Amino acid sequence: MxxxxxxxxxxxxxxxxxxxxxxxxxxxxxxxxxxxxxxxxxxxxxxxxxxxxxxxxxxQALENLTKVFTQDKGIFTAWILNSLLYSAVGAFAATLTSAACGYALAKFVFKGRELLFSVILGGVLVPATVIALPLYFLLNAVDLTGTYWSVLLPSMVSPFGVYLARIHANAAVPDEIVEAARIDGAGDLRIFGSIASRMMTPALVTIFLFQFVTIWNNYLLPLVMLNETKTFPLTLGLTLWNSQTQRDPMFYQLVVTGSALSALLLVALMIGLQRFWRADLTAGATKG
Structure with a gap:
């Protein structure tokens, strides 16, 4: 007892x-x-x-919001749109490339595959601060610094996304299904687009969300690449306002309210994408 x-x-x-x-x-x-x-x-x-x-x-939340969206001729709206552009387009492109690379590394056997995967994993370990200056020189050589492309192009690559996509492709896409689709006459692109990508949906949503948040919160890359306030994302714009707090303490409230809006947008994105994980878990629980 x-x-x-x-x-x-x-x-x-x-x-x-x-x-x-x-x-x-x-x-x-x-x-x-x-x-x-x-x-x-x-x-x-x-x-x-x-x-x-x-x-x-x-x-006085409404009054604070009004001040934020009217300060400096409504530049805050441009910063939000820029952040959405950088984050959404960059995350979407990174998700597509990660899914394709991860699936290829998982389902195709070719010489040097493991070496290539090791190099990609090495990219996960490289800090963003190390590659910021080389990226600036590379993009400056083709006259892209100061443009939207200078932030978008580096954001379209995610070594961690490739790693996660390969792991999930190995676990979620059975080789038997791929072989059966090939016997039925489906090509590799169709198998990937119509079958494998659907089975990899939870991983793809995770990659998209991680990359979106990473780009949204990125400060160093826009700081190095951009020089005009109209192309700034929220992180750089709020930092600009924060630098003016000594001159005018009113900017403290603008920075706080702008930060609250930024956090709410990310929370809304997380809640909106939760249903993909929930749907996958439910589907896995009812299979049999």
Whole structure:
């Protein structure tokens, strides 16, 4: 009886520890988001003279939003559109190239395949700060610096995406299905586009989301490549406003409200893409 009670207590204790760690992690990651959302409803005076998580008695979120979108002739709208352009187009192109490369590395046997995959994995380990300056010189040689392409082209490549796509293609696309499709007369491009890509949907959504967030939050590459404010993404634009806070403290509120909008857009994207993971899990649970 004592042994049975001990066996019951041990899993319960483990569950409590795991839940406690998860709660601490959730608070750690969500607290900055909550703070910036609450701060976006305050006046410039309340921003520094009240507790950060304390909701103001007279919220002025609408007024703050109006100031953000009208400051500097509405440049914030251009920054949002630029960030959406860089992130969406770059992430979409990176997802396509990663899916094609990962599928080819998983399903085709050719000389030097593992060496090529090792080189791609090496690209995951190279920090972005190391390649920023070489990329600038390469793109400057073809007169692309200062243009949208200077940010888009480097964003269309994701070594981690290729790695993830290959792993998922090996696990989710059976060789028997590929061979059966070839026997039925389907070409490799059709097999990849009509069969394999659908089976790889969860991995492709993950690659797209990771690349989108990476590009959205990227600061160094736009800083090196761009020189006109009209081509800035949100990260660079908000940094520009933040540099003016010493001259005019009103910019503190503009930066906070702009950061809140940026966070909300990413949260909306995450919620919108969750259904793809949920659908895949449900499909896997009902197969048999």
């Amino acid at each position: 004592v042994t049975q009670t001990r066996k019951i207590r041990e899993p319960l204790a483990g569950t409590l520890v795991v839940n406690a760690v998860l709660i601490i992690a959730a608070v750690y990651f969500l607290l900055p988001i909550v703070w910036v959302l609450v701060a976006a409803t305050k006046s410039p005076g309340e921003l520094f003279n009240s507790f950060g998580l304390w909701i103001t008695d007279s919220p």
